[in-house]
Amino acid sequence: MTIVVREAEASDEGAWRRLWSGYLGHLDSTVPNEVTAHTWARILDPASPVFCRLAVVDGVVVGFAVCLLHEGSWALTPHCYLEDLFVAPESRGRGAGRALIEDIRALARTKGWDRLYWHTREDNPARRLYDGFAEASGMVVYKLTP
Template sequence: MTVTIRDARSADEAAWRDLWAAYLAFYKVTVSDEITASTWGKTMNPDSAIFMRVAEVDGKLAGFALCLTHEGTWILGRDCYLEDLFVDESQRGKGIGRALLDDLVALSRENGWSRLYWHTAEDNATARKLYDSFVKSDGHVRYRISF
């Protein structure tokens, strides 16, 4: 098995949409087709702070990481926020999630970003096992108001 981590390309759209649908189903959420199209468009726009790295296994997309960089009030540089990370269910346990995270750590260092951070569902034991191997939770609780 050969895993390649790279920037998403326009030719990846159909495969990404399949993974995106599985990701949303995993979290039992729905987003409109308009939001999905907008998310894809942002990842393809070089002026957007949002970017996507994909994991390709033997020529087929097996996972993705959707991130954005932003300024912060407690740092001099930029933060990298990993908003979405997903690996196809059939490919889990093969190191693909770790490869995506390793890639983001390397990109963060290369770009001089101050921090890489993310969050996950408290009961997502599988993801938390991987995440805890990188760094322990900082103990913060997220609050969100949707409009």
């Protein structure tokens, strides 16, 4: 099985939306349709700091990584926040998640970004994959809703 990782294109919207819906369901979350539409529009906008990489196997999109580039106060070059990573359940364990992270890491090196980072739930089974890249930072995340 060959996994190709590439930038999302306008023609990928249907495949991305199906995976996005699966991702939200996996997280037991919902996002209003207008937010999903806006997220997709930002992914396609070359001026946006949001971008999406897709994992493709035999012409089928099996996973995605949505990232956000942002400035930081501890570096001169951008940070890349891997906000959303999802692989279709039937494709898990075959390297698509690893390929997506490795692809973004290669982009970070090529473009000179300061870091690539993400956070996840403590009980996420994907931590087996993540722990192969780096040790968990031990940071605790707090969320406030204004």
